[in-house]
Each structure stands twice: as C-alpha cells, then as structure tokens.
Amino acid sequence: MKPITNPTKFSRHLSTATQRTQTIHQNAEAFVIQILDNNPDFKTLKEIHSKIISDPHLYSDTSLAIKLMRAYAAHGKPEITRKVFDEIPERNNVICNVMIRSYVNNHFYKDAILMYKSMVASGVMPDHYTLPCILKACSGSNSLRFGVQIHCPAVKKGLDLTLYTGNGLVAMYGKCGNLVEARRVLDEMPYRDIVSWNSMVAGYAQNGRFDEALEVCKEMESLSVIPDPGTMASLSPAITNTRKENVVFVKKMFLNMAKEELVAWNVMIAVYANNSMSSEAVSLYSLMEAHGLKPDAITIASVLPACGDLSAVSLGKRIHEYVVMKVLRPNLSVENALIDMYAKCGCLQEARKVFDEMQIRDVVSWTSMMSAYGRSGKGHEAIELFSKMQELGLVPDSIAFVSILSACSHAGLLNEGKYYYKLMREEYKIVPRLEHFTCMVDLLGRAGRVNEAYDHIKRMPVEPNDRVWGALLSACNVYNNMDIGIIAADHLFQLAPEQSGYYILLSNIYAKAGRWKDVTLIRLFMKGRGIKKIPGVSNVELDDRVHTFLAGDRSHPRTAEIYDELDILLGKMKEAGYVPKTDTALHDVEEEDKENHLLVHSEKLAIVFGIISTKRGIPIRITKNLRVCEDCHIAIKYISKITDRRIVVRDTNRYHHFESGICSCGDYW
DNA sequence: GCCAACCGTG
The missing domain is CATH 1.25.40 (Serine Threonine Protein Phosphatase 5, Tetratricopeptide repeat)
Incomplete structure (x- = not known):
C-alpha cells in the first residue's frame, strides 16, 4: 500500500465521507421520526419498524424505539410495544414509563402494575412521570391497596403534593371509594388546578354521591375556579334519575360555560x-x-x-x-x-x-334486539336470539334476563319464562332483583296463575315495590280476582298513592263484580286525596312534528276532517261487524255517555288523522301514555283491515302491530 | 425522549 504522503488531505477526505454517511443517517432518522410522529396507520408503522430493524444505526437509537413503542400503543397493541421494549438493552425511567403508559392506556392495568414492580425491583426509580400513570392503573383496576402502596413512597420523595401526582392520588382514592382520603390529598395540595377539582367531583359522582359532587362545584365557584366541560363530564356518572333541582343546577353550569x-x-x-x-x-x-x-x-x-x-x-x-x-x-x-x-x-x-x-355484537346488542321482539309480543323470536347468543359464548347478564323474561310474559310463554328464571339463578348464579320479580309476577299473572303470582311475592327476599304489586293488580283485573286485587291495591295505595292508574284498576275490578258502591267509594277517595285521572294522550308523528290528541279533542286545525272521516270509518266498521265494547269503559269514573266517549278516544283520533294525512301504504305509528283499552284494540283491528294500513301502537308497556285485522299481541296484553 | 381528571348504548 502506498504510504500516506499528505495526511491532511486524507483526513479531509475521510471527514467528508463520514459527513456523508452521517447525513444519510440523519436523513433516514428524520424520515422515520417524521412518520412516527404523525400517527402512521398500522401498515406504515410495520414498514417503518422493519426499516428500523434492518438498519443498525436506527436500531440502536433508543429515542426511535420509544417513538415506536408509543405508536404501537396508540394502535392498541401493547404486546408489540412490549417486544420493542424487551429489545432495548438499557433500562431507565423514561423507557419504563412509556411501557407502563402503553399498558395503562390500553387498560392492561395488571401488566402495568407488574411492570412497575419489576422496574422498582431492578433499581430504576419511579419519578413524577411514573406516579400519575401507575395511579391511573390503580384507579382502573380498583386496586386501592396497591394505590396506597404507591402513596407512601410518593410521600417520602415529596412527590405526593406535586400537581400531577396529587391529582392522580385524588382520582385514585375517589375512584376506589375512599373519598375522605381523596379530599385530604386535595386539601393538602399547595397548588391545585381545574383537574384537581374535577377529579374530586368525579370521585363523588362515581360513587353515586351527586349532591356532594355538586357541593364541590359550588365550592369551586366560591373560590373562583370556573367549572369547565371536564367538570360536566366528571358529574355524568351520577346524573341518572336525579332531582329536578340538580338538573337545574347543571343546566345553569352549562349555560355559563364556553x-x-x-x-x-x-x-x-x-x-x-x-x-x-x-x-x-x-x-x-x-x-x-x-x-x-x-x-x-x-x-x-x-x-x-x-x-x-x-x-x-x-x-x-x-x-x-x-x-x-x-x-x-x-x-x-x-x-x-x-x-x-x-x-x-x-x-x-x-x-x-x-x-x-x-x-x-355484545350482550347489549342482543338484549336490545330481544326486548324489541319482546315488547312486540314476539316471544319466540326473542327466545331464538337468546339461544343464539348463548351459542356464541356470550354470557347473559341481569338485564338480558329481564329482557327475555318480559318477552316470555308478554307472549304468554309461561313454561319458557319459568325455565329462564331457573336458568338465571342456577346456571348463571344471578340473584334476582326487583325487575326480575316484576317479570315473574307478570308472567304468572298474565297466564292466569294469580295465586301463584301472589305466592311469588310472598316469597320475595326483598320488599316488593309498586311495579311488583301493580303487575299483580293488573292480573287481578284481567282474571277478576277481587280478594287478591284488594290486597295488591292496599299496598299500592301506600307505595304510590298519587298514581291514579291503580285506583282505576281497582274500581274496574269492583265494577265488573257489580259492586257499584265500592266504585263510588274509590271515586270519592280519589277526590279526597286530590288524585286526578291522567288523561289519555296519543301522539302521532308527521313530517318531523308530533301531533297530540286528547279524548274528544277538537283543538287540532283539521278537526272537522278528522271527525268526518271517523264517522265514515265507523259506518264501514259496523258493517264489518264492529260492536263498541262499552263494558270496558267502566274504568271511566266520570259518568259519560259510554259509547260516544269510546268513539273519540285519543288513539282513534290520532289514527284517523294519520290516515287522512298520509298516503295509502304508509304505516301509522301512535304512542299512547296509557294502555290501549279493549274497545280501541278491537276498533283498530277493523281499521287496519278496512284501510289496509299497518298501524303500530305503543302503549305504556308494549307494542301492538295491527295488520289486516290482526294484532301482533294475539289479543293477549 | 414521557405526565394527570372527565362524556355514550340494553
């Protein structure tokens, strides 16, 4: 080899070569970073990954590995993140933090906690990035015990009162139900932000303590901490069935917000x-x-x-x-x-x-579809779905059973209902709740087993509510069982004294037994208690607008046409054999001309309006706030046949699909 | 090089 005569020149040459290689490397690195930082799709991500693996220079770059880990985690693949992690030779907090966060963000809480433990065991110290993240793992997996184990070392390091860790602690204690400790941490924090307060609000809300959550909101306001959309979000776990004034409070908060x-x-x-x-x-x-x-x-x-x-x-x-x-x-x-x-x-x-x-599809999907069939009286379709769901290995939960039981009761499938009740308790070990008892009482009652239904109530381990007794009372009305009816009504008058429907049911029972004195007595009783019969209202939607009708309503702009058409229709119905069923009008406590009153029931008016306002062939959908009376039920069957329309009536607890003179409920409702 | 709370269905 020729001796080097000009070292300077050579070194210059060498240096430009290195620079060139460096530039190539830098370009490659910049390219990879640019892609990784811009949410690549999964295919691109895998391509970049193989590019990194094939290039030793990129492969040994830890910061690229971290970006790779984050990208896989963002695609919900913490397992792949872990593979990348395992190939990184060095171990420090940043790398471990990213791994833990990948687990946590994908709800792999147990893995996150294991990772944390092995991190500590291998001598890598958790820092103020690790703690908020691992606390989230505790919240997510409801591990109060481990959360406390995190709290102690945090105190020792003086990290417990820093903003992010403090907030994490408030959230963790709140989620795990220890609200006293959550509040203590919040109170001790020297500096708090909106997240701190929202975490406290969330803590109360997650534990169903809406009033206290709102108290915190009020406290915030008094301290001039302005509630933000996050505050609203924090409240939401507790918003179901709350008091009117709480709704008003949240509304005010919303109105004051950006x-x-x-x-x-x-x-x-x-x-x-x-x-x-x-x-x-x-x-x-x-x-x-x-x-x-x-x-x-x-x-x-x-x-x-x-x-x-x-x-x-x-x-x-x-x-x-x-x-x-x-x-x-x-x-x-x-x-x-x-x-x-x-x-x-x-x-x-x-x-x-x-x-x-x-x-x-999850259990909710199957349940929704089952109750759709159930409410329409299609019990066998509901059962078919239930079996399919089981075959697919989905585990029915408590609500799924409510849905199948109620489907059985609406369709009169007594034995099937009993089977599912047994299945629920014995196979799935679900403890029946009030809703299930209501279904069972309804099932037995509708099938005419009024005594059995009453026995079922007597055997209940929990206090029956108004719906349970209400189901029994309805059955007593259908099957003319006055003795048990009176017992049920007694309970109902105490549990739901303002519900007019129950008084009317009992008065119905008396009326059918010819006990007119008792009918009058109930009417006086209602008057004395100031209870008014809920007027029947039917709605029909037309062009995005809901049209509402009361019985005998004459307020609609097209009243004249509606009544003319009703008259014509009535003639055709009577020709076809319709006889108004006046004895079901007994529930009318007011003494009115029964037949005329029946003819103008709200559902009839709504249907006639639907007929004159839509083209032939368009189904008519009615919603009613009370149950359809027997006369209307018969009348609608005739109407569906005469006008050749599908008519769907939704009453308080089920659907009637009328078509060609037949109703889907099979006259069983 | 990496952080926290919080919104949905039966």
Whole structure:
C-alpha cells in the first residue's frame, strides 16, 4: 500500500465521507421520526419498524424505539410495544414509563402494575412521570391497596403534593371509594388546578354521591375556579334519575360555560335524556347543530334514547343517516342505541337491519334486539336470539334476563319464562332483583296463575315495590280476582298513592263484580286525596312534528276532517261487524255517555288523522301514555283491515302491530 | 425522549 504522503488531505477526505454517511443517517432518522410522529396507520408503522430493524444505526437509537413503542400503543397493541421494549438493552425511567403508559392506556392495568414492580425491583426509580400513570392503573383496576402502596413512597420523595401526582392520588382514592382520603390529598395540595377539582367531583359522582359532587362545584365557584366541560363530564356518572333541582343546577353550569366544546353539550343532553326530559334532550341536540357543532358518536348515543322515548322516528332516521355518512360505525354504543331507538319507535325491521349489519355484537346488542321482539309480543323470536347468543359464548347478564323474561310474559310463554328464571339463578348464579320479580309476577299473572303470582311475592327476599304489586293488580283485573286485587291495591295505595292508574284498576275490578258502591267509594277517595285521572294522550308523528290528541279533542286545525272521516270509518266498521265494547269503559269514573266517549278516544283520533294525512301504504305509528283499552284494540283491528294500513301502537308497556285485522299481541296484553 | 381528571348504548 502506498504510504500516506499528505495526511491532511486524507483526513479531509475521510471527514467528508463520514459527513456523508452521517447525513444519510440523519436523513433516514428524520424520515422515520417524521412518520412516527404523525400517527402512521398500522401498515406504515410495520414498514417503518422493519426499516428500523434492518438498519443498525436506527436500531440502536433508543429515542426511535420509544417513538415506536408509543405508536404501537396508540394502535392498541401493547404486546408489540412490549417486544420493542424487551429489545432495548438499557433500562431507565423514561423507557419504563412509556411501557407502563402503553399498558395503562390500553387498560392492561395488571401488566402495568407488574411492570412497575419489576422496574422498582431492578433499581430504576419511579419519578413524577411514573406516579400519575401507575395511579391511573390503580384507579382502573380498583386496586386501592396497591394505590396506597404507591402513596407512601410518593410521600417520602415529596412527590405526593406535586400537581400531577396529587391529582392522580385524588382520582385514585375517589375512584376506589375512599373519598375522605381523596379530599385530604386535595386539601393538602399547595397548588391545585381545574383537574384537581374535577377529579374530586368525579370521585363523588362515581360513587353515586351527586349532591356532594355538586357541593364541590359550588365550592369551586366560591373560590373562583370556573367549572369547565371536564367538570360536566366528571358529574355524568351520577346524573341518572336525579332531582329536578340538580338538573337545574347543571343546566345553569352549562349555560355559563364556553359552548365550543362538544363535551359540555354531550353531558347536558345525557342529563336530560336520563331524567325523563326527552324533549329537552332532543331540543338541545337541534340547538347544538344550529350552533354549528358536529355531533360525535357520544352525542348520538346520548340523544337516540330520547328519540326512542318520544317515538321521534324521523329524527332518529336522520341521525342514522348522519351516522352512515360520517362513518361513525362500527361503534357498539351507537349501533346498540340505534337498535333500541328503532325498537321503541315500533320499527322492528329497521332495528333488525341494524342488528344484522353489525360486525361485532355484545350482550347489549342482543338484549336490545330481544326486548324489541319482546315488547312486540314476539316471544319466540326473542327466545331464538337468546339461544343464539348463548351459542356464541356470550354470557347473559341481569338485564338480558329481564329482557327475555318480559318477552316470555308478554307472549304468554309461561313454561319458557319459568325455565329462564331457573336458568338465571342456577346456571348463571344471578340473584334476582326487583325487575326480575316484576317479570315473574307478570308472567304468572298474565297466564292466569294469580295465586301463584301472589305466592311469588310472598316469597320475595326483598320488599316488593309498586311495579311488583301493580303487575299483580293488573292480573287481578284481567282474571277478576277481587280478594287478591284488594290486597295488591292496599299496598299500592301506600307505595304510590298519587298514581291514579291503580285506583282505576281497582274500581274496574269492583265494577265488573257489580259492586257499584265500592266504585263510588274509590271515586270519592280519589277526590279526597286530590288524585286526578291522567288523561289519555296519543301522539302521532308527521313530517318531523308530533301531533297530540286528547279524548274528544277538537283543538287540532283539521278537526272537522278528522271527525268526518271517523264517522265514515265507523259506518264501514259496523258493517264489518264492529260492536263498541262499552263494558270496558267502566274504568271511566266520570259518568259519560259510554259509547260516544269510546268513539273519540285519543288513539282513534290520532289514527284517523294519520290516515287522512298520509298516503295509502304508509304505516301509522301512535304512542299512547296509557294502555290501549279493549274497545280501541278491537276498533283498530277493523281499521287496519278496512284501510289496509299497518298501524303500530305503543302503549305504556308494549307494542301492538295491527295488520289486516290482526294484532301482533294475539289479543293477549 | 414521557405526565394527570372527565362524556355514550340494553
């Protein structure tokens, strides 16, 4: 080899070569970083991963490995994250923190805790990044004991009162139910932010202590800490069935808040929807759209139950189209809510279509579909679904059994109902709750086993509520059992003294037995207690508007046409054999001309309005706030045949699908 | 090089 004569020149040459290689490496690295930092899709991510593996320079770069780990975690693949982690030769807190966070963000709490333990065991010290994260693992897995084990060393290191760790501790104690300790940590923190307060609010709300959660909100206000959308979100676990004044409080909070965040709207809609304020929920949804905000999957899942409740099927359908257009599917909550919305609007086929098109179904999906069939009297279809669900290895829960039991009772499937009750207790070890007892009493009662139903109540290990006794009273009315009826009514007058329906049921029982004195007595009793009969109201939706009718209503702009048509229809019905069934009008405590009164029941008016307002062939959907009376039931069967229309009536607890003179309930309701 | 709370369906 030729001796080097000019070392300077050579070194210059060497140096440019190194630079060039370095530049290549830098370019490659910058390229990889750029991709990893921009949420690559899974395919790109895997390509980048193999590129890193094939290049020793990139492979040995720990910061790239960290980015790779985060990207895999973001794709919900903590197992792959772990593989990358295991190949990194060095161990420090940052690397371990990223691994723990990958587990935690994917709900692999146990793995996160194991990782934490091995980190400590190998001498890597947890820091102020580790603690908030591992505390979240404790919250997520409800491990108060381990949480406390984290708290102690945190105190020793003086990290317990730092903002992020302190907040994590408040959240952990709150989630695990130790609210005293959560509050103590909050009080001792020298510096708190909105997250600290929201964590405290969430703690109370998660434990069903809504009043105390609101107290914290009030405290915040008094300290000039302005509640934010996160505060609303924190309240939400406790918002179901709360008192009116609490709804008012949350509404005030919402109104005082900046409106550009979807979360605040979502929570407010859910508050309305979960407190029997469906029309408010739907109005707020429209207002939100008018505000220019685009609903997300959570908005949709929150507002759909309200649509179902109002039978607002055209809004429901529009939302469905939006879901399809915005590709908010597949999403379990959204799809399940769609099934239920359609089911509550009486659109069984549409509900089934959503169900059939789902890629993944959970117990909620199956339950929604089963109760859709159940409420329409299609007990065998519900049973078929239940078996399919079992075959697929899904475990029915308590609510799934409520749904199948009620399907059996509505369809008169006594033995099947008894079988599922047994299955629930013996195979699935589910302790029956009030809802199940109500179903069983209803099942036995509807099948005419009134005594057995009463025995079932007597054997209940929990105090029966008004719904249980109500089911028994209904059965007594159907099967003319006055003795047990009086017992049931006695309980009901104490448990639900303001519910007029129960007085009317009892008066019905007396009337059928010819005990007119007792009928009068009940009427006086109701008067004395100031109880008014709830007027029957029927709704029918037309072009996005809900039209409401009372019995004998003459307030609708098209009243004249409605009554003319009713008259014509009545003639045709009588020709076909319809005889008004006046003895069911006994429940009318007011003495009125029975036949005439029957003819103008709200559902009849609503149906006639539907007929004159829509084209032939369009089904008519009615929602009623009371049960359909027997006369209307007979009349609607005739109407469906004469006008050749499908008529769907939703009453308080079930659906009647009338078609060609037949009702889906098989006259059993 | 990496952090915390909080919103949905039967």
